[in-house]
Amino acid sequence: MSNLLDKASIVTTPTAYDNGKILSVKPTDGIGDFDFTRNSSATRVNSQGLIEDVQILSSNLVTNGDFNNGSTGWTLSSAWSIGTNKAIFSDTIGGDIRTSSNVFTANKKYQIKLTVADLTSGTAFFALGAGTASNLVTYANYANGEHTFNVTAPNSLELRIYSTTSSGSSYSITNISILEITDDTNLPRIDYTGGTGHWLFEPQSTNLIPYSENFSQSNWIKQAAVILTPNQPSPDGGNNAYKVQGTIGSSYVLDGGFGAITPQSRSIYMRAETNGVIYSLGDGQSKQINVTTEWQRFEFQEISNSFYAVDFRGSGVTLNNVYIWGAQLEQNSYATSYIPTNGSTVTRLQDAAFGAGSSDLINSTEGVLYAEIAALADDLTNKQISLNNGTTDDRIQLYYSASSNQISVFYKSQSGATAFILNHTLSDITQFNKVAFKWKQNDFALWSNGVEVATQTSGVTSSADTLTKLDFQQFNGSADFFGKTKCLAVFKEALTDAELTCLTTI
Numbered sequence: 001m002s003n004l005l006d007k008a009s010i011v012t013t014p015t016a017y018d019n020g021k022i023l024s025v026k027p028t029d030g031i032g033d034f035d036f037t038r039n040s041s042a043t044r045v046n047s048q049g050l051i052e053d054v055q056i057l058s059s060n061l062v063t064n065g066d067f068n069n070g071s072t073g074w075t076l077s078s079a080w081s082i083g084t085n086k087a088i089f090s091d092t093i094g095g096d097i098r099t100s101s102n103v104f105t106a107n108k109k110y111q112i113k114l115t116v117a118d119l120t121s122g123t124a125f126f127a128l129g130a131g132t133a134s135n136l137v138t139y140a141n142y143a144n145g146e147h148t149f150n151v152t153a154p155n156s157l158e159l160r161i162y163s164t165t166s167s168g169s170s171y172s173i174t175n176i177s178i179l180e181i182t183d184d185t186n187l188p189r190i191d192y193t194g195g196t197g198h199w200l201f202e203p204q205s206t207n208l209i210p211y212s213e214n215f216s217q218s219n220w221i222k223q224a225a226v227i228l229t230p231n232q233p234s235p236d237g238g239n240n241a242y243k244v245q246g247t248i249g250s251s252y253v254l255d256g257g258f259g260a261i262t263p264q265s266r267s268i269y270m271r272a273e274t275n276g277v278i279y280s281l282g283d284g285q286s287k288q289i290n291v292t293t294e295w296q297r298f299e300f301q302e303i304s305n306s307f308y309a310v311d312f313r314g315s316g317v318t319l320n321n322v323y324i325w326g327a328q329l330e331q332n333s334y335a336t337s338y339i340p341t342n343g344s345t346v347t348r349l350q351d352a353a354f355g356a357g358s359s360d361l362i363n364s365t366e367g368v369l370y371a372e373i374a375a376l377a378d379d380l381t382n383k384q385i386s387l388n389n390g391t392t393d394d395r396i397q398l399y400y401s402a403s404s405n406q407i408s409v410f411y412k413s414q415s416g417a418t419a420f421i422l423n424h425t426l427s428d429i430t431q432f433n434k435v436a437f438k439w440k441q442n443d444f445a446l447w448s449n450g451v452e453v454a455t456q457t458s459g460v461t462s463s464a465d466t467l468t469k470l471d472f473q474q475f476n477g478s479a480d481f482f483g484k485t486k487c488l489a490v491f492k493e494a495l496t497d498a499e500l501t502c503l504t505t506i
Contacts, residue, residue: 364464365441
């Protein structure tokens with residue numbers, strides 16, 4: 001198949017992108033690149049299987065942030081000491097601990113995370129920065145638990161934690177990380193859910209759970225002797241999951257702070273120390289799930305006024321403890337990628353990719369449009385990829401249609417007054433399928449997974465240089481393709497049956 005793709009004029013695979021661009025494999029002069037918009041941050045599953053925001057640009061800039069190597073990388077005042085995997089503050093006068101070298105660059109944005117622990121009374125009262133008017137973060141109070149905040153560096157400086165406890169108590173900190181964040185909100189996502197990279201295009205969605213990771217907040221109601229243990233390893237590579245312990249038959253954790261919305265999709269990440277059965281995400285005992293020792297995202301589409309993150313009630317429950325992270329409630333018929341929240345609802349805007357190609361790269365009189373794609377859901381909505389010129393006159397639309405598990409092609413040639421639709425029912429459009437449409441005068445065919453599935457043996461093609469662009473949407477900017485894409489290619493010649501068999505065989 002690689003030799004066949006050498007014959008293509010446009011080839012797009014999940015390999016490279018820039019802010020506002022999906023970069024094509026060929027041609028390399030930019031004409032085959034897609035414009036891309038989303039105008040919001042968004043998460044993906046990276047190649048290591050971790051959930052990350054695509055705006056995060058760096059690894060941890062802090063050396064020895066877990067203090068596993070003692071004070072290496074840190075300078076301590078007399079108020080601080082090093083314990084086992086933590087720095088300890090125990091002086092009511094105040095003092096600071098700082099990185100031994102600069103970690104911030106002026107005017108860049110950063111995400112800071114750290115964990116406060118061992119605070120027995122009062123709050124940890126400290127500022128991040130230089131301890132002067134150039135503080136990155138103003139003085140604030142912090143309780144036990146993991147804390148995350150975003151800052152803009154006023155100048156290049158070290159991380160300095162200047163602290164005092166007005167109540168006279170002491171505390172410790174650990175798990176300190178600093179990651180650089182870009183302002184770019186139009187970064188496409190190469191997602192590795194399932195293990196293989198693909199472009200991920202999703203509709204707009206809002207996480208209606210105000211605290212998606214902090215289950216100690218009051219919106220999460222803990223019933224019947226529930227014990228929460230924070231700062232557990234989480235699917236994003238941090239330590240912000242919670243261990244939930246309870247009593248089989250009576251304990252549960254829920255958020256009931258929203259009314260009935262339709263449709264509803266609920267999801268949460270969960271794992272256990274030993275495999276077992278609990279209930280979750282339902283109306284209090286309606287959904288039994290099997291939890292394993294590996295992190296897994298559980299998804300349900302169910303209408304309820306309450307979000308049960310964990311429910312140890314009901315017959316058949318075998319677990320009385322489980323780890324949870326990343327709760328999400330959407331007014332959507334299926335779950336989309338994780339949208340983190342920390343005190344309010346958060347909206348991720350939709351992905352859109354369009355504007356690749358030119359009349360030099362697209363042959364209007366004959367050719368092939370090929371795609372290896374999967375839908376996000378069989379939700380009976382049109383999801384289109386098209387060759388067009390921005391008008392209704394001449395266009396090729398390859399799309400998942402409003403019929404269940406159906407792939408379709410709409411072809412229209414204004415010059416020859418040709419218009420027809422070819423349809424084929426796939427076994428599952430949410431799995432990757434290889435599809436191709438061939439056009440040539442009196443010879444049109446739809447291919448799927450190695451088989452010619454529909455044909456049209458009469459019709460005139462468009463005039464030369466009529467089709468000018470390739471979009472992940474309809475010609476007028478509607479019916480965006482929401483799904484996953486491993487490859488999209490355009491050929492300037494009608495391939496033979498043998499070539500199409502090879503190109504589309506799974």
